[in-house]
Structure formats: structure tokens, C-alpha cells
Amino acid sequence: MSVTTVPAPAGTHARQNASPLAAVEKRLLVWIAQRLPRAIGSDHLTLLGLLSMLGVGLAFAASSRDSRLLYLVPVLLALNWFGDSLDGTVARVRNRQRPRYGYYVDHVVDIVGAVALFSGLALSGGMAPLLAMALLVAYLAAMAEVFLATHVTRVFRLASFGFGPTELRIVLAAGALALVGRPTVGVPGVGRVALFDLGGFIATAGIVCAFMFSAVRTALALAREERIAP
Template structure:
């Protein structure tokens, strides 16, 4: 990387990618080909988001508190832009997209709470992390291009609504399961500490 490329600039690049995704989904109301813009945005967002911390570590210029705070704040905002864009597209109802956002944010809360109470920070669930999620979203976007928006396949509910709704349900269920598991673990640990 040239010296003028800094971790903060890469973080900004990731956010610009999220904005491209948002605009691509919204513009798909005009033409399905705007979804290519969203797909390109996923590449830009992935590059910036995955490289900022790596570059800081490579150059030994880490700022752990600042980096943690900015990176995860931007992750939340980027996810909002992506799912709001999907909800404003002609493919997925906004309430379904917002349920997926709620599921993502619940798992984020779980990760941050676990980091605080256990000292463990986990971003992957069911053997899938941020990169796999991006690949699923790119696949979903390509499927949108192939199938189009059309009428709902099940009355007013489209197949895309069912897919995104199922992902939302899985994320929320994972949050509940993980919360119960960590709660039991903490209860046992604190009970043992009292003995």
C-alpha cells in the first residue's frame, strides 16, 4: 500500500462502498442494472473494511480503543445502509429488511457484551462471518437481477422476503441461544467463585 493510504482512509473507503450499495439498491427501482452498482459496492466495502485493521497492524500503528470504536461504529452504520437499501429496493419489503437489521444488531450487542464480561470477541456464528455474509448478499443480489421483482410468489410475500425474513429469524434465534448459553456459563462461574 502506498504511504498515503492510511487505516482511516480505508475505513472511509469501506463506508463509501456501503453508500454505493445503498444507492445501487435504491436505483434498482429505475433499472435492474443498477444492482451491478450495489455488487461493486460490496467489493469496495469489503476491501476497506477488511484492510483497515490489517494495515494498522502491519505498519505497527494500531490504536486499539480508537480502532475498535470506529471500526464497529462504521460496521453498524454500513449494515444500516445496506439493509435500508435492500428495503427501499423493489425486491424486499422494508419491514422484513429491518427485522434482518435488528437480528444483526442483536448479535453485535451480544458480541460486545461477551467481549466485556468474558474477554472473548466473536464475530462468526454457524461457521459464517462477515466475508461469508457479503458473499450471500452478493448471491442474493445476482438472484434479484436474474429473477426480477415481479409479483409476490406467495401472495404479497416474495421469495426474497422469505429469504431475508428467514435470515432475520436465524439471527434473532442465534442471539437468544447465545444469550442463554453465556448466561448459564456466567451463572456457573459466579456460583463457583462464591464457594
């Protein structure tokens, strides 16, 4: 597993990505950013990322009427990756960074996108609405912990347990394609359950574990750094 760290301008934070695709993705994003027309700026890419994630939520919601709309999800997620992953890279390549503005806007957009995504899942008929909302709460709590940890450690960790945003998009795209047929899976002692219900339960449990692990790790690190002498 590769770990990529993007140095931070003075007074801001460094970005750290410890996911399997991080190194390859970074090289690809820099290559694209160097060849992107100058008329396309970071704000345009951020808007593309937001609109495409709103589209993902709408596609999931509308799939309750026509499951074939789920075929749009991988395309929209690819557009979301392009916009959301490339906006900061373009700013760095062009030396047009606005660290506080970029950090704030990116994560407001992430919150709106998460609400759209999980609301769409709740309306899709493929996942129990209560489970989708539990997943949203867990995800927002994990995001809040990351934002707090970034503030106190000056390191923004994009991945947890080897999963970063790109890996999550790949899993979600594969799940959307599998959801077209509304598949079910057998669970010992329970019977057959919807695939996305099982996936949602596992994802919620995983996010809660990641939240607790990161919170404890950061708290212990801060306690060591700010130890009070007897």
C-alpha cells in the same frame, strides 16, 4: 472449519473468527497489508469501507427504478471487504494499533452501514419494507449482544454458525445478482413469494436464533465463572 484467533494487546480483546474462509482470508490480508503503499493508512481503509457500504444501500434503493444498478452491488461489496477487513490488519502489520479507537470507530461504521444496507433493501422493491426493517432490528440486536459479550469475555467473535462478514458479503452479492430479474419462489401452502422476502425471513429467523444461542452461552459461561458459594 478453521478458527483464527488474533492475540490482543494487554487490556483489550482477542479477535476470533471461526468461518470457513478465515485462515485463507487472514493470509491474504497480511500479504496485501505488507505491500500496501505507506500513504494508505487504516483510517483511509475504514472510510472506504463506509462509503462502499453506503453505496450498496444506494444501489439497492435505486434499483427500484433500474434493476441493472444491482450489478454494482458485488463491486461495492468487494470494496467494502477491502476497506473493512484490511484496516485493522494494516494497523497490526505496521504496529500502529489503537485498540479502543479502532474498535469503537469500526463498529460505529458497521452500525451506519447496516442501517444503509437494510434501508436500501426496504426501498428496492425486492423485499417487503416491514421485513427489511425487522431484519435490521434483528441484526442490530445481534450486534449489540456481540459488543456486550466482547466487553465481558474479552473475545470478539466475528462468526456465528460458520458465517462471518466475508461469507455474508458473498451471499448478499449473489442475492443482488439474482434480484435483477425480480425472481419468485414457490412456498408450499403460501404460493409464490419474492426471493428476497423468503431470504429475508430465513435470515431474520437465523439471526434471532444466533442471538439467543450466543446470549445463553455467554450468560451460562459467566454464571459458571462467577458462581456464588452456598
